[in-house]
Amino acid sequence: MKDKEIKLTELDVDKFIKEKVRGISSAVGKGCAINALSGGVDSSTVTMLGHKALGTRLKTYFINNGLMREDEPQRVVSLFKRLGVPVEIIDARRQFLGALKGVTDPEEKREAITQTFYKDVFGALVKKSGAQYLLQGTILTDVDETVAGIKRQHNVFEQLGIDPHKVFGYKILEPLVQLRKDGVRKVAHVLGLPESTYNRIPFPGPALSARVIGEATAERLDIVRRATVIVEEELAGTDAFQYMAILHQDRVTGMRDGKRDFGLQIEVRCWDSVDARVAKPTRLPYETLERLAERITGEVPGVVSVTYNITTKPPSTIEAV
């Protein structure tokens, strides 16, 4: 059953936090819970709620799946250390890249990541920890899009008729499932997370593998990771809802040093949106677009072409795959 949406105008943040902390406490009882922290606003908020409810009975992991942005594991762990929340890094790069080998279909990529995450990596951690509960940062937009068949979100189970207790061996708690992104940001702020987290642009569950069209190899992930650094540096000052670099599989003709260079294309997307349900491309100044193209073709090996997406959602989606 779908929980009732709490609209931003109705959201009493203090009351919401109190209720969710109480809810987690009473569900977990004297047991313990685990959660995976990616560093995005959703999982960071859930980590803080779980920490308030359970203290050391919440075990928080950062799964390094090899699909993260540059320097992400260290950044997240040191931020939460300052907040008094211990986070353990699990190096699972080998498992994820192995599961993604040869997979080009977007849905199969998502499925490979979901399976690796929940069954292989988390299955082992749950057994080790003895936890009966998994805290998870699913928000209402994830549920909506999965139910509508627009995109299979990696963190939506019950709505798909999957019983995670039966399939994965633990129960899932989703304290944010009545909120959309704007509500989560408010809760994160009140929970004491820094602005760099509560105003952080959304990042997809399958991480950089969703930013690679076609096979997500270590090499191709590295290319899109480098382009992502540039896009995030150049667009951090905008008020945009989300921005990203996408590596295409198509190759296009380019030239370097007067010679033909049949190379790679990076697509940049930058969205104006309130809650990701509808979105418009940000009207970035041409100076910014031109600097993006110059830096990406100059600094990321093999890239000869950069495009900017000019489509609204719908008919586009925010992410490409």
Next chain:
Amino acid sequence: MKDKEIKLTELDVDKFIKEKVRGISSAVGKGCAINALSGGVDSSTVTMLGHKALGTRLKTYFINNGLMREDEPQRVVSLFKRLGVPVEIIDARRQFLGALKGVTDPEEKREAITQTFYKDVFGALVKKSGAQYLLQGTILTDVDETVAGIKRQHNVFEQLGIDPHKVFGYKILEPLVQLRKDGVRKVAHVLGLPESTYNRIPFPGPALSARVIGEATAERLDIVRRATVIVEEELAGTDAFQYMAILHQDRVTGMRDGKRDFGLQIEVRCWDSVDARVAKPTRLPYETLERLAERITGEVPGVVSVTYNITTKPPSTIEAV
């Protein structure tokens, strides 16, 4: 041997026309020549020069290769009829689409089109006509790019060490080979061609097959043809040097009627340039970009995403493949 460039500042158009007409006359002598007219400024100019030199001893063909823009054959034939130049349409769609079947590599596509054009279709026409000469609209930029290995232009032979007389059975005359695009436009104007021709945006030799990444099937050509109509309608009022729609092979996620629609992406390019050697993306107003995206996703079946290329040449090239 490469002919000497005539720079725009040095170009005496009347003298140029007189010399080239005399050159064609004396080369062809009492024989006859044929040429293929695509409707672009280069081949239109060559047709007028050849007509002035040879009259009815020039036989002009419009080869419908199935890769043309919408309504192109009829448009070109009726324009030249008004100018007193008879043009015969040859329907060669079956041969070209057959030669392109299963071909995805850009160079192999170009090669398939070159071979089909010069050996199969033109070979037959030359035999039928008894012509010893082919008049051709090669310009200096084509030669430069082929020699530099940036792109194999379909109409450059001697510079590649190919003797067309030996290989194809006729000699090639290239009266425009000392000019760049800006010079050709001036010559075209003085020759009495209408502004819609002498200011026409450049169009590549392999036509719409160069605007399809991957296999150029009849269906995919039709998609890019429909997108091209929209791009040309919306951007005709700009001062841009060239603009185009490119159909990608990559598929991206989109949504229609609330459901996922794993669809096609069209890339729009619009260039500011003087002579195609270097170029910058035109700073089109966002209203124009947004209207392009709205019309292309709304009017071309299967397209869910539109991008605008923001890279300079170099490192990009004008065309994608």
